[in-house]
Amino acid sequence: METVTNKYVVTTSNIDGAPNESNFAICEQVVSLKVLRQPAGEGSDIVVVVKNMYVSIDPYQINRMKSYSCSQGTVSAAAALLPGQAINASGVGRVVGSTHPEFKEGDLVSGALIWGEYTLVKGISLQWLQKLDTNLSFPLSYFAGGVLGxxxxxxxxxxxxxxxxxxxxxxxxxxxxxxxxxxxxxxxxxxxxxxxxxxxxxxxxxxxxxxxxxxxxxxxxxxxxxxxxxxxxxxxxxxxxxxxxxxxxxxxxxxxxxxxxxxxxxxxxxxxxxxxxxxxxxxxxxxxxxxxxxxxxxxDFMDIYQEYISTTIIYLQTGELKAVEDISDGLDSIPTAFVDLFRGNNVGKKIVRISQD
Missing domain, CATH: 3.40.50.720 (NAD(P)-binding Rossmann-like Domain)
Incomplete structure (x- = not known):
């Protein structure tokens, strides 16, 4: 397989009130995997292509979709989204192509993915991409902006x-x-x-x-x-x-x-x-x-990340901490999953499962 068709969710216009499903559409693009099966040459872009498995659905994204919000100029994760632009979010997936020396095909990773079937991770987004510890027997959804995210x-x-x-x-x-x-x-x-x-x-x-x-x-x-x-x-x-x-x-x-x-x-x-x-x-x-x-x-809490992750893993392993998740299936469910956050229809962490392999 040299190319894949990538479907992804976008907004059709700025959203300055309560969102509804009509504010979203699904776009397509063709992604080539051929060049990504070999190490990058000098001067080439370093890219990791991830097949998305789980993506996080979070209410703060509405502020990025507005025509203006004071939050948009604060941190990169809150930057404004233009209509038609892919929507980045926390997620988990599997590497299907890479020119990065630290990531290879088959690696399970978490990081800044998009509301789509595939993500081309490059540039500043690479600093957030990390391999998952396959020795931990937790559901992958936990790492998609959830209890371990x-x-x-x-x-x-x-x-x-x-x-x-x-x-x-x-x-x-x-x-x-x-x-x-x-x-x-x-x-x-x-x-x-x-x-x-x-x-x-x-x-x-x-x-x-x-x-x-x-x-x-x-x-x-x-x-x-x-x-x-x-x-x-x-x-x-x-x-x-x-x-x-x-x-x-x-x-x-x-x-x-x-x-x-x-x-x-x-x-x-x-x-x-x-x-x-x-x-x-x-x-x-x-x-x-x-x-x-x-x-x-x-x-703001990266300085206590190791304390948080080690403590939380122990609590999960002993059963003292429970992760409550609300998982929807399929890329097409993303608009409703997002809108439901503002209708109070979710219980626990809202996540969309895009693929299981």
């Missing part, structure tokens, strides 16, 4: 490095059944904290309490007064709030924080598609309670 590092670093927990701290996690929140709650429990999570359906609430070990959980959609709800679940106040959503819950959490409380801002999905939901926390409370509020990205 960006979601895991985000949860671990956002909790331990940003929040600096103490045993016995009272921890509140919003969107606790999601890819990051579900891990934060478990890390917090394993560390010795009291943990309450909230989610938007009974199924998700039951998951938190019955399977993930949260001390308590509630459905925020059934609460008419978020302030009162948090007072009920945290009569002695909140020490740590891990926020994935923003909006009114951030305001209520600030009102219920203890002195020297810590707020870890992982994401504000409620504000990504609706400017009217911007949080307006009581800044007087922030000042007088000396509350620390910090936003972050997973790339």
């Amino acid at each position: 960006s979601s895991g590092l985000t949860a671990y670093g956002g909790f331990f490095k940003v929040c600096k927990p103490k045993k016995g701290d009272k921890v509140f996690v919003f969107a606790a059944s999601g890819s990051v929140g579900s891990l934060v709650g478990q890390y917090a429990k394993l560390f010795g904290c009291y943990v309450v999570g909230c989610a938007g359906t009974k199924q998700k609430v039951d998951l938190l309490k019955d399977e993930l070990g949260f001390d308590d959980a509630f459905n925020y959609k059934q609460e008419t007064d978020l302030n009162s709800a948090l007072k009920r679940y945290f009569p002695e106040g909140i020490d740590i709030y891990f926020d994935n959503v923003g909006g009114e819950m951030l305001e209520a959490a600030i009102n219920n924080m203890n002195v020297f409380g810590r707020v870890s801002l992982c994401g504000v999905i409620s504000e990504y598609t609706d400017d009217s939901k911007r949080a307006k926390p009581d800044m007087v409370a922030v000042v007088y309670k000396r509350i620390k509020i910090e936003g972050f990205l997973s790339v």
Whole structure:
């Protein structure tokens, strides 16, 4: 096989509100593998062609799809996407062609792939490409931005490095059944904290309490007064709030924080598609309670990567940590998988399986 036809997902226009399936299309290109079966000559581009197996579906991508977002000028992973441009994302695949001396056909790798059937990894993207340890008996999906990928590092670093927990701290996690929140709650429990999570359906609430070990959980959609709800679940106040959503819950959490409380801002999905939901926390409370509020990205935690990965692998091997995944099949399912993040239809880490070989 000297060439392959590569299908990949693109946006058809900028998306400045809630996304829907009509915002996406599938394009095709022909990829030649012939030249990639030999080492690169002097002056040639170094390229690794990966057959994608799993790709990560993440809500932050909506900010790249907008005509403008302040996030687009911060880090390369948040750079603006033009309509018709391939959408890069974390993923796992198998090398099918390479001019790179460290990668050969058949290698399983993780890194910055695209929402497509194949990825030509070159240039700066090569620094993120890494071989997977085939001795680890975990599902490959774990490495596609999941518990052993960006979601895991985000949860671990956002909790331990940003929040600096103490045993016995009272921890509140919003969107606790999601890819990051579900891990934060478990890390917090394993560390010795009291943990309450909230989610938007009974199924998700039951998951938190019955399977993930949260001390308590509630459905925020059934609460008419978020302030009162948090007072009920945290009569002695909140020490740590891990926020994935923003909006009114951030305001209520600030009102219920203890002195020297810590707020870890992982994401504000409620504000990504609706400017009217911007949080307006009581800044007087922030000042007088000396509350620390910090936003972050997973790339901020590379200095603790080895600590995170070794700790998480042990927890997974002992069964103390559970990875919750929501896997869809086929390239064609990517648009709906992405849109479902904003409809609250996912449970755990959203991943699309493109190929199994």
